[in-house]
Amino acid sequence: MAEKTTVDLGLIAPVLEEYKDTPGSLIAILQKTQATYGYLPEEAIYHIAEVTGTAPATIYGVATFYAQFRLEPVGKHLIMLCQGTACHVNGAELISAAITDELGIDDGETTEDGLFSMEHVACLGCCSLSPVMMINGKTYSTLTPDKCRKVLREIAKEEGGADA
Amino acid sequence: MKLVVGEGSCGLAAGAGAVYDRLAALLNESNPTGAVLDITGCNGMCFLEPIVDLYDDEGTLHRYVKVTEKDADDIYAAVSANDLSSLDRLGITPDDAHFLEAQTRVALRDCGIINPENIDDYIARDGYKAIEKILKTGMTQDDVIEQIDISGLRGRGGAGFSTAFKWRAAKNSEGDEKYLICNADEGDPGAFMDRAVIEGDPHNLIEGMLIGAYAIGASTAIVYVRAEYPLAIVRLEKAIKDATARGYLGDNILGSDFSCVLRIKAGAGAFVCGEETALIESLEGKRGMPRLKPPFPAQSGYWFKPSNINNVETYANVPWIINNGGAAFAAMGTEQSKGTKVFALSGKIKRGGLVEIPMGTTLRDVIFDIGGGIRNDKEFKAVQLGGPSGGCVPKEKLDTVIDYAELGKTGAIMGSGGMVVMDESTCMVSMAKFFLDFTAKESCGKCVHCRLGTKRMLEVLDRIVKGQGEEGDIEKLEELCYAIKDGALCGLGQTAPNPVLTTIRYFRDEFEAHIKEQRCPAGECRDLITYSINKDKCVGCSACARQCPANAITGELKSPFEIDADLCVKCGNCITACRFGAVEVH
Numbered sequence A: 001m002a003e004k005t006t007v008d009l010g011l012i013a014p015v016l017e018e019y020k021d022t023p024g025s026l027i028a029i030l031q032k033t034q035a036t037y038g039y040l041p042e043e044a045i046y047h048i049a050e051v052t053g054t055a056p057a058t059i060y061g062v063a064t065f066y067a068q069f070r071l072e073p074v075g076k077h078l079i080m081l082c083q084g085t086a087c088h089v090n091g092a093e094l095i096s097a098a099i100t101d102e103l104g105i106d107d108g109e110t111t112e113d114g115l116f117s118m119e120h121v122a123c124l125g126c127c128s129l130s131p132v133m134m135i136n137g138k139t140y141s142t143l144t145p146d147k148c149r150k151v152l153r154e155i156a157k158e159e160g161g162a163d164a
Numbered sequence B: 001m002k003l004v005v006g007e008g009s010c011g012l013a014a015g016a017g018a019v020y021d022r023l024a025a026l027l028n029e030s031n032p033t034g035a036v037l038d039i040t041g042c043n044g045m046c047f048l049e050p051i052v053d054l055y056d057d058e059g060t061l062h063r064y065v066k067v068t069e070k071d072a073d074d075i076y077a078a079v080s081a082n083d084l085s086s087l088d089r090l091g092i093t094p095d096d097a098h099f100l101e102a103q104t105r106v107a108l109r110d111c112g113i114i115n116p117e118n119i120d121d122y123i124a125r126d127g128y129k130a131i132e133k134i135l136k137t138g139m140t141q142d143d144v145i146e147q148i149d150i151s152g153l154r155g156r157g158g159a160g161f162s163t164a165f166k167w168r169a170a171k172n173s174e175g176d177e178k179y180l181i182c183n184a185d186e187g188d189p190g191a192f193m194d195r196a197v198i199e200g201d202p203h204n205l206i207e208g209m210l211i212g213a214y215a216i217g218a219s220t221a222i223v224y225v226r227a228e229y230p231l232a233i234v235r236l237e238k239a240i241k242d243a244t245a246r247g248y249l250g251d252n253i254l255g256s257d258f259s260c261v262l263r264i265k266a267g268a269g270a271f272v273c274g275e276e277t278a279l280i281e282s283l284e285g286k287r288g289m290p291r292l293k294p295p296f297p298a299q300s301g302y303w304f305k306p307s308n309i310n311n312v313e314t315y316a317n318v319p320w321i322i323n324n325g326g327a328a329f330a331a332m333g334t335e336q337s338k339g340t341k342v343f344a345l346s347g348k349i350k351r352g353g354l355v356e357i358p359m360g361t362t363l364r365d366v367i368f369d370i371g372g373g374i375r376n377d378k379e380f381k382a383v384q385l386g387g388p389s390g391g392c393v394p395k396e397k398l399d400t401v402i403d404y405a406e407l408g409k410t411g412a413i414m415g416s417g418g419m420v421v422m423d424e425s426t427c428m429v430s431m432a433k434f435f436l437d438f439t440a441k442e443s444c445g446k447c448v449h450c451r452l453g454t455k456r457m458l459e460v461l462d463r464i465v466k467g468q469g470e471e472g473d474i475e476k477l478e479e480l481c482y483a484i485k486d487g488a489l490c491g492l493g494q495t496a497p498n499p500v501l502t503t504i505r506y507f508r509d510e511f512e513a514h515i516k517e518q519r520c521p522a523g524e525c526r527d528l529i530t531y532s533i534n535k536d537k538c539v540g541c542s543a544c545a546r547q548c549p550a551n552a553i554t555g556e557l558k559s560p561f562e563i564d565a566d567l568c569v570k571c572g573n574c575i576t577a578c579r580f581g582a583v584e585v586h
């Protein structure tokens, strides 16, 4: 997994070049930074602060305000589990419990092997097919605890074979 | 022949991508009848996805539903043989077809019909005709606003403010630098109307915004889209590029002296940013904290310049209004609520999806006639409108008509269009807690009443669902509700108590059962229920025992199994595992 000290700041140089003189683009910069590293590394935050002339505290303030930003690396497969109204009514809580039981992680946690993280999100816009989760951009709908376990096991199997 | 696969987000979630790929591969190999393959956005029948629409050589539509990859082979075979009779088993039933036939589509008029990634499809259906009419026939800014005024269009984002009033205020505001903003943050968790419009008909939104920009005198337009809608962003980006290339966006649009650029700003996951002043703060790259109003955005908005903010659906109605005249729009609906409204129907409903109906339709018609009633023939209990800012409407009020004022009288609101249906198995106390949990997490923290008040309410509700409620808790909740309503700065705090107030109003007995008898009548609150197996229904198959994570279920094969209540963690696995309905909750 990415160690915090090995972040290559050169990767976000083009982003900073593009946005550094446009007022109001801090969120866009952070989004692209997160897309690059998978999270917002401390070093990157300080680097952005320096280049854009923004106080690091301001950047932390923004980064912690929005649910999208993460200050820690996430697992290879990010499970975004919908906890919106329709999913709640159709049993999202049971799905969450199934994930916790299957992987031993709760909302916001990552498995020890770094394979999975779970994040509760507000609504994925597929409410008519609830409950819904999204893993790496793919949406899984009309979940049951059983169906959800199968999806996770399949991913784990593809990843590691015997030890999964 | 033309084959069209529905590729909206829910279509893709249901497997439309694989169906499309399969059809494409097969047609690529050999295509004896010269069939064309295309995509479209969400037609609203999400409960039937994946959907394949086949237009035969006469142009007649054959709609195939719940199509699997394997069915795609059959469709291909039938198309290639030029004989569709073998596909009858996949055809939509008349009952399901009624879902669409009963609707009146204005904002969604192209959704599920055109390819959203093809500007020519939009143009072929009178696309960009409205902006052309304005620019070529010399309609003035006031002429445009006049038509919107006549139409009676009110904001579809929740508050229902007169659109013409807002446009006029922004137009009359001092300053030559003005902004037009579209609120596509769609924060109500359980609503997806705006997603469908952007994914299914992005040019319609662009045209509506162009007209708004012209009317108020803005040359920059911005769409603030929520981060959870990646497909909407991709389609909108493409649409902006195509519209610019055709001269509908950019300098001197259609040869006139009107110029306007349009850009996208992706949100970053904060419900409060749907509030217009918080949205503006967020656009400026800051924490999304609401500003004090007045001044209103029309006077001082984005970078403190006059700005107009409308919801996606509001703009989506505008080209239609200009093309057909304000009076045609006003001919639909009720005295105070004109035109149509889109709802995202979900929850315990048979047919869930997008419904656009004229204002004045009853809730009953939407839920029972269009939506087909409750799934698994359970009993209707309530419908939630307006999400965290709204409330629930019980069975007795199902004949309420969809109208801003009439819905307001029930304690709920029109809202942006979320319509979540609940049945007898939904606990209303838990529902109230669900919303408070949401608003407490999403409170931006600026006002003490909102930040602490919602937390306090959540604590009380949490105790109640755990069976630790106390005499006087209901009154305490009500007191907190009114204090928050009075003390909060923005709409989030001011409306956060609504879900609790309406549930207390209509389902007080359910609160009392939790508090006084430690009982959850709906059988949902985990701490108040027990799982058991009905000996008469159990066939002893052991399916449940194998799914139980706590090994709480034991028994001999072929004789009734039993659940050890002390070990049971109430995960519900056994209920889904049992195919005989033998697991019961009390």
Ligand SMILES: Cc1cc2nc3c(=O)[nH]c(=O)nc-3n(C[C@H](O)[C@H](O)[C@H](O)COP(=O)(O)O)c2cc1C
Pocket (backbone or CB within 6 Å): B154, B155, B156, B157, B158, B159, B160, B161, B183, B184, B185, B186, B187, B188, B271, B272, B273, B274, B275, B276, B277, B309, B310, B311, B312, B314, B416, B490, B491, B492
């Ligand atoms: C907490 C909160 C969240 C809101 N979320 C949204 C939203 O997601 N989409 C929206 O269009 N309006 C939302 N609004 C309403 C906006 O503040 C604003 O009234 C609306 O965008 C104006 O557009 P309209 O007049 O076309 O409805 C929200 C308001 C509040 C207080």
Ligand code: SF4
Pocket (backbone or CB within 6 Å): B272, B289, B290, B442, B443, B444, B445, B446, B447, B448, B450, B451, B488, B489, B490, B491, B492, B493, B494
């Ligand atoms: S009411 Fe709540 S969300 Fe709104 S400004 Fe106050 S603290 Fe923030």
Ligand code: SF4
Pocket (backbone or CB within 6 Å): B533, B537, B538, B539, B540, B541, B542, B543, B544, B545, B560, B561, B577, B578, B579, B580, B581, B582, B583
């Ligand atoms: S799954 Fe149902 S039928 Fe099978 S043992 Fe369990 S309760 Fe009995």
Ligand code: FES
Pocket (backbone or CB within 6 Å): A082, A083, A084, A085, A086, A087, A088, A122, A123, A124, A125, A126, A127, A128, A130, A131, A132, B189, B190, B191
């Ligand atoms: S509530 Fe889960 S997708 Fe909308």
Ligand code: FES
Pocket (backbone or CB within 6 Å): B006, B007, B008, B009, B010, B011, B012, B041, B042, B043, B044, B045, B046, B047, B049, B353
């Ligand atoms: S995405 Fe196809 S109907 Fe909803």
